[in-house]
Amino acid sequence: MNKKILVIDDDIDILDAMRFTLESAGYETVTSEKGEYAENLDPSDYPDLIILDMLLSGNDGRTICKKLKDKRETRHIPVMIVSAHPYAIDSIKEIRADDFLAKPFEVSVLLEKIEFLLS
Amino acid sequence: MQQDKRKTLKNSSLNITTKILQESHIFYKHLAEVTPEAVVVHSEGVIVYANDATLLLIGTKNPEDIIGQPVMKFVHPDSIPLIQERIIKMLSKRKVAPFVEEKFINLKGEIIIAETKAVPFTFQGKPAILAILHDITERKRVEQELEHQASLVATSADAIWSRTLEGIITSWNLGAERMCRYNAKEAIGSHNDFIVPPDKRNEIKALTKKILKGEIIENYETIRVTKNGKNINVSVTMSPIKDVTGTIIAVSVIARDITKQKQVEDRQLFLEQVSTILGATLDYKTTLKNISKLLVPYFADFIRIVILDENKELIEIATHHAERKMLPLVQKLYSEYRNRTDTTYGVERVMRTGKPEILEKVTHKVYANIKNMSKIDKIIKALGLTSYMGVPLKIQGKVIGVITFSSNKKGRIYSQEDLQFATEIARRIAYAIENAQLYMDAQKAIILRDEFISVASHELKTPITSLKMYTQTLNNQFKKTIDNKLHVYFEKMDQQTDKLSRLINDLLNVSKLQHGKLEFEMEKINLNKIIRDTVEEIAQTTKHTIIIEGEVEKMIYADPYRIYQVVTNLLTNAIKYSPKANKIIIRLTQVKNTVVVSVQDFGIGIEPNDQKNIFNQFYRVTSPEEKTFPGLGMGLYISKEIIKRHGGTMNVISEKGKGSQFGFSIPYLIDVISE
Numbered sequence: 001m002n003k004k005i006l007v008i009d010d011d012i013d014i015l016d017a018m019r020f021t022l023e024s025a026g027y028e029t030v031t032s033e034k035g036e037y038a039e040n041l042d043p044s045d046y047p048d049l050i051i052l053d054m055l056l057s058g059n060d061g062r063t064i065c066k067k068l069k070d071k072r073e074t075r076h077i078p079v080m081i082v083s084a085h086p087y088a089i090d091s092i093k094e095i096r097a098d099d100f101l102a103k104p105f106e107v108s109v110l111l112e113k114i115e116f117l118l119s
Numbered sequence: 120m121q122q123d124k125r126k127t128l129k130n131s132s133l134n135i136t137t138k139i140l141q142e143s144h145i146f147y148k149h150l151a152e153v154t155p156e157a158v159v160v161h162s163e164g165v166i167v168y169a170n171d172a173t174l175l176l177i178g179t180k181n182p183e184d185i186i187g188q189p190v191m192k193f194v195h196p197d198s199i200p201l202i203q204e205r206i207i208k209m210l211s212k213r214k215v216a217p218f219v220e221e222k223f224i225n226l227k228g229e230i231i232i233a234e235t236k237a238v239p240f241t242f243q244g245k246p247a248i249l250a251i252l253h254d255i256t257e258r259k260r261v262e263q264e265l266e267h268q269a270s271l272v273a274t275s276a277d278a279i280w281s282r283t284l285e286g287i288i289t290s291w292n293l294g295a296e297r298m299c300r301y302n303a304k305e306a307i308g309s310h311n312d313f314i315v316p317p318d319k320r321n322e323i324k325a326l327t328k329k330i331l332k333g334e335i336i337e338n339y340e341t342i343r344v345t346k347n348g349k350n351i352n353v354s355v356t357m358s359p360i361k362d363v364t365g366t367i368i369a370v371s372v373i374a375r376d377i378t379k380q381k382q383v384e385d386r387q388l389f390l391e392q393v394s395t396i397l398g399a400t401l402d403y404k405t406t407l408k409n410i411s412k413l414l415v416p417y418f419a420d421f422i423r424i425v426i427l428d429e430n431k432e433l434i435e436i437a438t439h440h441a442e443r444k445m446l447p448l449v450q451k452l453y454s455e456y457r458n459r460t461d462t463t464y465g466v467e468r469v470m471r472t473g474k475p476e477i478l479e480k481v482t483h484k485v486y487a488n489i490k491n492m493s494k495i496d497k498i499i500k501a502l503g504l505t506s507y508m509g510v511p512l513k514i515q516g517k518v519i520g521v522i523t524f525s526s527n528k529k530g531r532i533y534s535q536e537d538l539q540f541a542t543e544i545a546r547r548i549a550y551a552i553e554n555a556q557l558y559m560d561a562q563k564a565i566i567l568r569d570e571f572i573s574v575a576s577h578e579l580k581t582p583i584t585s586l587k588m589y590t591q592t593l594n595n596q597f598k599k600t601i602d603n604k605l606h607v608y609f610e611k612m613d614q615q616t617d618k619l620s621r622l623i624n625d626l627l628n629v630s631k632l633q634h635g636k637l638e639f640e641m642e643k644i645n646l647n648k649i650i651r652d653t654v655e656e657i658a659q660t661t662k663h664t665i666i667i668e669g670e671v672e673k674m675i676y677a678d679p680y681r682i683y684q685v686v687t688n689l690l691t692n693a694i695k696y697s698p699k700a701n702k703i704i705i706r707l708t709q710v711k712n713t714v715v716v717s718v719q720d721f722g723i724g725i726e727p728n729d730q731k732n733i734f735n736q737f738y739r740v741t742s743p744e745e746k747t748f749p750g751l752g753m754g755l756y757i758s759k760e761i762i763k764r765h766g767g768t769m770n771v772i773s774e775k776g777k778g779s780q781f782g783f784s785i786p787y788l789i790d791v792i793s794e
Contacts, residue, residue: 017585021592084580104584104620107591 003118004028006047008038008064009082018051025111035059039067046077049117052097054083062095069096078117157233157254160240161190162247176233176254178225195222195230209239210246220255232256278353278374281360284327286311289369298353298376300346314343316350330359330370340377349530352381386540389417393544397551401558404436410548411437418540419524420531421449421502425466426512426520426552433470436520445502452498461489466509466521473518475510475545477538503527510541512549519552569630576627583620587613614660625753629736632760639678639764643788646671646707646714649679653686654705661694662701669707671714673787677765685758689718689781692754697722697778710784713767717782725773733771734759758783 005027007018015031022029030047032038036059038050050068054061061081068074081092084103092100099113151158151168157176160168169177169185177185177193185193194202198221205216216237223231233252240249272279278295282288291306299306299314306313315323319341326336336357343353353374360369396409411422421440428434438453440446456465463485464478478485481504486495505526512520522545526533594609631637647670654665686705693703700721708715725733732738739752759769767785 011581011585013585014581017588021588024592024596084577084584103580104587104616107588107595110588 002026002028003048004030005049005051005114006038006041007031007051008035008061009033009051009053011053014053021107021110022114025114027114035061035064038064041074043073046074048077049114050077050079052079052081054081054085054088062091065095065097080113080117157252159185159190159250159252160242160247161250162242162245164189164191166190167242167247173252176223176225176231176252178227178229184226193223193225195224198222205237206248209237209248213239215239218253223252230256232259278376279372280306280374281369281371282311283369284331284367286323286327295374298345298351298374299343314345316342316344319343326357327370330357331367333359333367335359343374351376352378389413390543390547393547397547401555403552403555406551406555407548408437408439410544411439414524414544415439416441418537418544420527421445421525423449423453423466423523424512424520424548433466433520448498448502452495452502455491455495455498459489462486463489464507464509466523469509469511469521469523470518473511473513475538475542476508477533477535478507479532479534481505481507506531506533508533508538508541510538510545512545512552514549514553514556519549522548565633569634572626572630576623579623580620583616583623587616590616622751625751625757628757629753632757637760637764639681641676641678643674644677644679644682645674646682646716649682650686650705650707650716653683653690657687657690657694663694663697663703664701665690665703665705667705667707671707671709671787673709673714675714675765675785675787677785678761681761681764685761685783686716686718688754688758689716692781693718693720693722693779696720700778709787712786712789713784714787715782715784717780719778719780721778724775724777724779725771726775730771730773734769755781 005022007015007022007029008031009015009018010033012033015033019029019031038052039059041047052061052065061083065079065081068077068079078098080099080101081088081095081097082101082103082105089100089102098117101110101113151170154170155172157173158168158170159166159173166185166188169182173185174180174182179185191199191202201219202221205219208214209216216235218234218236221233221235223233225231231254233254233256235250235252237248237250240247272292275292275294276297278298279290279292280288280295281290288306288309288311291301291303295306296302301313311323312320322341326339329336336355338354338356340352340354342350344350354377355372355374357370357372359367360371362368392413393410396413397403397406400406407424411424414422422437423435423439424437425433426436435453438446438449440449453466456462456467459465459467462468464476469476481499483496486492486499489495502525505528507523507525509521509523511518512522522541524533524537524541590609590613594606594613597605597609628637650667654667658665690703690705697703697720702721704719706715706717706719708717729738734755736756737752738756755769762769762783762785765785767783769781769783771779771781773779
């Protein structure tokens with residue numbers, strides 16, 4: 001069974017590119033422009049990994065990450081933060097994200113990190 | 120015989136008489152010769168005798184210059200009628216002519232003044248006149264000089280007076296009357312304390328002591344007080360007056376009123392102070408408060424500065440009164456005057472007209488016809504307002520505010536000169552406000568620009584991110600499925616995307632650097648590994664061989680990512696500017712207490728002139744043959760700023776056509792031993 005990755009980003013073009021890239025790499029990919037999507041996940045259908053844009057319009061990626069990590073049911077799902085802000089990495093520990101990737105990134109690096117987080 | 124005897128006797132008696140006469144003649148002639156007075160005899164208009172004193176007077180040693188000459192030749196034209204009249208009188212009435220002053224001319228043409236007495240006389244049987252001339256030329260000259268000096272003193276614009284050592288005024292000229300407003304009658308005989316302010320009286324005593332030692336006090340600046348109670352700045356020169364025995368008996372004083380000159384100097388200094396305060400900070404609201412404190416009480420007893428704010432409303436910037444307790448009253452007056460259109464003077468009017476206004480003497484008439492007159496009258500009287508000025512603050516011809524100056528002292532009546540001074544102050548203040556506003560506008564523009572760059576670069580990164588994902592994923596797929604060279608072009612696309620991404624980063628960095636907003640994550644690091652990693656990464660993108668020479672032991676305190684940025688910049692530059700070379704050397708050394716990294720290429724090199732500017736923002740070497748090297752001119756500027764933030768320096772050594780060596784040095788940590 002292919003692993004399932006949820007990508008949340010407010011830029012629909014990023015979501016399209018992510019879907020293309022991740023599906024090409026053999027992952028089942030779910031995308032959403034809304035941060036709330038991550039908060040109302042179906043417990044029977046949790047993703048194996050969440051890739052979360054840090055500065056979402058509306059609900060801040062950091063808040064979503066914290067909420068996911070606060071909830072017992074979702075705590076185990078690895079969260080990778082992506083951001084165009086190079087020093088967004090500073091708040092990774094605070095929000096208890098599992099990894100960080102600065103935009104723009106190398107696909108090879110993205111895939112390496114995903115593989116590591118899923119293993 | 121008898122007859123003979125008688126004849127002989129007669130002869131001898133005649134001889135004796137003749138002899139006596141002859142002796143007497145010689146005696147008198149000698150007497151005439153030796154007398155110090157000039158003695159002249161003239162007959163029928165011609166000089167027949169002149170003694171040595173006459174020769175001396177006329178200026179010759181030769182009697183022939185005088186004897187036989189017409190007498191009138193030596194008479195000054197002024198005296199000719201008088202002398203002619205005297206001659207006629209003497210000859211007709213045979214009377215002695217009394218002493219009179221007459222003018223003569225000597226052989227040099229100089230005027231001689233002499234007191235002349237003349238007597239009628241018979242010379243060789245003809246009527247003659249004997250004249251005695253007493254030379255008074257020198258005495259006359261001295262008299263005239265004294266007269267001249269006296270009139271000079273009397274009419275001098277400088278005040279001149281004399282006083283006894285005890286201080287009693289003994290003379291007092293017109294200048295002194297004008298300066299001190301006391302006339303000679305009032306001054307002479309009084310003690311000079313009446314013109315000396317009480318606190319300067321000891322000073323006079325000290326100065327008198329010096330004068331007693333024979334000293335002259337020159338241009339001593341002090342203060343005197345006039346009859347109408349006004350203090351004036353004076354420059355005095357005092358000298359001793361001595362009697363015939365040389366004893367100092369009195370003091371002469373020459374005084375000049377330098378109040379105006381002092382005021383000009385003083386005001387110049389004041390304006391300089393104003394400018395200093397204005398230049399100290401761009402926060403003009405604080406500045407104007409300080410200025411108002413400077414103006415009170417120097418130039419006004421109370422002052423108000425108002426300016427238009429962004430909404431074109433007049434706002435109070437500073438209101439100041441010499442006496443704090445009076446401030447509410449001042450504010451009350453201002454609020455009464457606010458938004459009125461019926462006033463003939465005041466802030467509202469200056470705002471309307473844009474012209475300075477002055478009210479030398481504030482009288483009831485000025486505000487008699489306005490609303491609430493009695494209320495205003497009460498306040499003005501309570502404040503004791505006596506004189507007023509209002510000047511506009513203008514920026515490029517537009518009125519942006521007003522300063523009002525008010526006086527509550529009888530001694531301070533504003534004049535046109537004061538209005539000019541006030542206008543000058545206002546001009547400087549307006550200029551400072553304009554500067555501050557321009558600066559704030561520029562700051563706003565910079566903030567806007569930086570915000571724009573920040574947003575734009577973030578926005579640009581998003582499409583780059585998806586572009587990279589597509590390119591790289593497609594490349595991966597083509598590599599797997601189709602065996603052709605398409606993937607080479609995908610890689611080129613990817614590299615171009617990376618380049619775009621770097622440019623965006625540079626733009627963002629420049630804007631952040633200018634405000635010190637570029638973040639640094641400092642830690643203890645060793646440069647060897649960073650250099651190796653960076654070289655490894657760059658080497659993959661070029662045909663150049665990059666050689667690392669040397670190692671450093673010492674640790675530095677630095678941001679590894681920023682150092683990586685600098686080294687990358689230096690290496691990519693070295694590659695870019697040495698297209699025909701195949702080697703680049705990067706050296707690591709320790710010099711003094713710094714670690715030094717230098718990157719040497721064997722490329723086109725840089726002109727000395729360009730070397731000076733190469734680290735400047737947006738500077739690009741422009742020469743026809745170098746058109747092939749694109750860039751925004753940000754890389755070296757960013758590198759230099761990054762190294763500066765590490766407490767280090769950057770430098771360049773280059774020779775046109777031979778290559779360049781760029782390097783940086785950063786102080787190492789002394790107390791930490793190497794890894």
